[in-house]
Amino acid sequence: MARPALSLRNVSKTWMPEGRSPVIALRDFDLDVAPGEFVVFLGPSGCGKSTLLYMIAGLEETTGGVIEQNGRVVTEPSAERGLIFQEASLFPWLTIADNVAFGLSIQGVLPQKRKEMAADILRSVGLGDMLDKKPDELSGGMRQRAACARALAMRPSVLMMDEPFAALDVQTRAKMQDFLLQIWRDSKASIILVTHSIDEAVSLADRVVVFTSRPGRVKTIVPIDLPRPRPTRDPRYHEYRDMFAELLADEVDRAFAEQETR
């Protein structure tokens, strides 16, 4: 691989909640993400996927190991690394246009220019008519597109998304996946997307990183060797699905078994 966009070496995180015993969320996690690569994180609930995204974003510190972006150690948040949460990635008190312009103001872009850039990028995600609306006036799918627009306005080289489409209905979700592939191609950013949906993983990823149950580690990494758009009727598509279902079932069983012996 050429120099990775993102490199994780022995990354560990132990949470120390006050008055409770420490939680080892991740242990010795290793991963390289190539420039422009689409990586999907798949793993049982509580295995540390969100924790890992927070650390890559620079919002939380690692308790072991190193995260580098383009060879520079990550120590704090940066516009180079965007994170979209499952919900509430937008400020409810700002209009959609002002939400998108907000990050640009921190980057020092002048007001008129901010307005133009925000309108442009919102048009590109199909929200040209919604500039003056507040987030609660939009549908769930529109809000997630606005959150994408806000993150993309910063031109991140790594865009992380934590179960971005989980709350959407099946049809909207399929549309959003198409939309995401399109902006991924246009932006040339690396994407890391967390999902619980095996279909979403097989539909989107260049590579799927399967986590073990907590403490999360890389169980296996599976490249998806299928053309895009993904041929959902191809037997190979179903082989991938079955393989992920088995890998996940193993880990979920293990997590439950451990809970019972505690």
Ligand SMILES: Nc1ncnc2c1ncn2[C@@H]1O[C@H](COP(=O)(O)OP(=O)(O)OP(=O)(O)O)[C@@H](O)[C@H]1O
């Ligand atoms: N701020 C925190 N303080 C203490 N413990 C935390 C904190 N955030 C997460 N944890 C713990 O770390 C572990 C991993 O949590 P995390 O949210 O990263 O899992 P996840 O893989 O994203 O799960 P899900 O698929 O359910 O979203 C869990 O045991 C969780 O309780």
Ligand SMILES: [Mg+2]
């Ligand atoms: Mg999570």
